[in-house]
Amino acid sequence: MIRNELLICAGGACITSGEKSVKDALIEELHAHSIQDEVQVIETGCMGACDLGPIVVVYPEGTFYQKVTPETAHLIVSEHLVKGRVVESLLYTEPETQEKVQSGAEIPFYTRQVKRVLRNCGVIDPLSIEEYIARDGYFALATALGMTPEGIIDVVTESGLRGRGGAGFPTGIKWKATRNARGTPKYVVCNGDEGDPGAFMDRSVLEGDPHSVIEAMTIAGYAVGAQKGYMYVRAEYPLAIERFDWALRKAREYGFLGENILGSEFSFDIEIRIGAGAFVCGEETALLRSIEGKRGTPSVKPPFPAQAGLWNQPTLINNVETYANIPQIITRGAEWFRSVGSSKSPGTKVFALAGNVKNTGLVEVPMGTTLRELVFDIGGGIPGGKEFKAAQTGGPSGGVITADYLDMPIDFDTVKELGTIMGSGGLIILDEDSCMVDVAKFYLGFTVDESCGKCTPCREGTRQMYHTMERICEGKGRDGDIEQLGRLAEVVRDTSLCGLGQSAPNPVLSTLRFYEDEYRAHIYDKKCPSHVCKHLLTYSVIADKCVGCTACARQCPSHAISGEVKKAHIIDQSKCSKCGTCYEVCRFGAIQKE
């Protein structure tokens, strides 16, 4: 008899912080107490609260233990399971009230979330198809097979679901176009080439709830008239590949994939294709070329994949998170789906919350949630008592949302108006110490590296923009740079072949729009107001505070600091490499950075 279940988060972050050793320690302790047959240990997908990992949840109580180590894991067995006493030391502490919180559901990080896409992540064992079925898994497929393909497409269209890969294109229209396109065979493709820095929504779904995507792709296959699907997933996601592959085998075993699914006339199967590390392969036409075994470079649209996609055949291509919404739309209906979110962007959105925010991790909220709720209620605010400066969305294709817009509801259309994009859901929080010129340069550098090189504006234009940004950050900016950036950005945006190039100037345009004064400070005053751009810093000794301990002089790698013992030191600016060592080693606060 199983009396308790121990759910261990086996998402990427928890694995990195030692989940495997925690699991081993738990099992060892269970054996030591001879209760291994009464307690089941289950590794789940990502539970979302990545900075609290490794996380262990004890059911049926739902007690949420955070930051468990191999050394403390035994307490969960010996105290909680054997003696029935909650391990206080492993509970989450509410930072404001300093109260211990027992249940995960009561942690503010979770209370505001609406888990639809992630409803099974962290709840079921992703390797168990039975657990998925127990949560109504494959019920949507059975329902769909009793509907007409047009009926399914109607429901998807009515739901108002929009592509979660970034652009927010209405999913129903895509499905309809693929269904109506002439030519067989047709294909269904899932874009799992999640490449934005810091984004891991799709990975978590594939790792934590792979069957939801398999089920959705199969429904899509039935709806558009395809018999073959491809899951394109990046090679950097080995665990997702492993679990998805396992799920595919199980789905075939259970008759959810293969010939005559659930006794119907419909046959469908899915093959995994692994990417080779190019960001541009997340662009749909490049992705399709990559599946074909060719170099992943984009091609001009039209023709759209729905007309001529994989091997020139009509192809439906959606993102992982988009698919993960489908089964519930089928079982619960379009109305239910529209019950949360905004009118033009219904449903939820998963964000990967990162950067200068207290609680980082994966969060799912209704579309239309404000940035303030995300950053302060769910994210717990900015650490170190710093001010919120901006949120970067959409990764290298996006831009920033400033403090002025903290209360604006976030959805596909509102962020667009601010000059950024929703993107796949990366949300990087920047505090007052962030230099916006430097941030823009970082993202631009990413695109320069990841441009496939096919078209002139993206290959050469982004590189020229990057050179200019680099100069500006090095204090070599000159009059006309802002205008030149604008000129380049306009043409790169207007003439690049694919979305990567067309959106590459966004980080620069967006920061220029809201923080032109910072650009001007860099260019004209040769100052970085946030003290980030190394070349624009000046380190000097505050003579009154310097006790002449010589620590800085001894540590300075470029021998730029001189002075006698017990007398104020001096930094020779011509020798200073601005490495900041003196600032760090001074125990008297006598070094100032401007």
Add this chain to the structure above:
Amino acid sequence: METRMLNVRINGRAYEVPEGITILKAAQEYANIDIPTLCYLEGISEEGACAICVVEVKGAKNLQRACVVKVTDGMEVWTNTARVREARKLNVELLLANHPTDCFTCEKNQICRLRELAAEVGVREVEFPRTRSEWLPFDETSLSLIRDPNKCVLCRRCVNVCAKVQSVYAIDIVGRGSNSMVSTFLDEGLGNVECVNCGQCLLVCPTGAITERSEIPQVWKALGNPDKVVVVETAPAVRVAIGEEFGMPDGTQATGKMVAALRGLGFDEVFDTDFSADLTIMEEGYELIGRLKNGGTLPLITSCSPGWIKFAETFFPHVLDHVSSCKSPQQMFGTVTKTYWAEKMGIDPRNVVVVSIMPCTAKKFEKERPEMKTAFHYWQEKMGLRDEEAFNDVDYVLTTREAAQMIRESGMDFANLPDEQFDKPLGESSGAAVIFGATGGVMEAALRTGYEVLTNKTLEKLEFEDVRGLAGIKSAEVNIDGTILRVAVANGLGNARVLMEQVQKGESPYQFIEIMCCPGGCLGGGGQPISDHPDVKQRRAEAIYREDAGKPIRKSHENPEIVEIYKEFLGEPNSEKAHHLLHTEYCDRSCE
């Protein structure tokens, strides 16, 4: 089915254009507007990579690429707005910032599309810093072609020609972003991969990134050496194209002026590869007759085109026994000059320098094949030559372009030179030899001779129209006294591949196949003048057939010099001596 007509407005004016047409074509053909392009090559390279041909389309968020975007009904196109002009100009500037500035010394400076484009869009200043901090090494591994990656604008024309037209796939893009470049398998270099040296990439390259390996300095040096007898031979396709280099209209027959110019350069004898083309027909024709009569391997496939030979050796080693053992006319010429002619004239073969002028870059590779030293072996025993003294049958190969360059350097006014005649005895040729320069020509020449030899009757109509023309694959059934001979002709290796796959499977319905590596045959060779005129090949072909029609002798076996060389030197066609001197063998390169 009738083509649906679409309504389109271009710069405010209404036009009716057929469905399926691109914006570029519609503007060009219906509105007389030339939208500038760089990477576009109709039917071959339509990738929209360069972003020069962009236009404004009402309702579209971004500028659209005119070369690939098709007109839709009711479309409104603007080709000349400030936004369009700025985008074109800026993209050209970006390319220029990445391009070397050694235009003065660049081989392509007179015909560089990038230079032309910069002028067209009005670039007067490049406001961006130069992006090449160090020079990439040249690819000098090939005997025929040299690639300078620094001048590459990544238009992909070469890649697409190599893949789609020639089906060779020797080059592709490697690397990412600004590090991407055209390269070969593992960056081994053109000389070490499946490249067949055809030079089609060179013809389509808009800049000086691909050039031939020039042999001009060596030829000038030989011409200046009083101890050498420098003999030049000119391939059939050169005479109908070289005029283009001097501003003469496409399809000018410039044979006499070419001979005069070459004599003016100082060549001691100006001979004609057409002579050895006639010789090829004798050898290959008799080889075909022999195989037909004795149940030999069929179909027989021609062997004149060195690009095709390397292609067969690389991709179809199992069909090599179908390929005629005849050397190409160039190599037959070199051998005959250094044996028969040298002997006849009493000249030490070591002092004879054979220069051939070819429409071809692959000929530069062919002359260096180790087996192409037949004359040396002929003389080795007779003269007691040591192995180290070995010499090639053909010493230097100049492309049509290189020959024109030498003429330019000499200061001769080509277009106004008086016509002159080839020297004898290796300058006499038939009309059958001239048509070697066009696809189907070798076939037609062989049929003219084969028919008469097999039937002992005079051929009434010399023109075999079915095998003429620029179609990629042509076939015909020829009635030879009641026996039907099935023949096929392919030009361009993509088309050759189609026929060879049939041969490989044993499903070829033909007895005789002519293959020419380059589209259009030699007149479209990689050594020919570079032209973007759409009908230049047609004009050159017409000139070739005019030249044939004007010849007093139009069948190879009636060339008196050919009759003489067999009588004096070779004996019969396919004799042991002829085999020894005029035939060769091939190697399997599939695993190289």
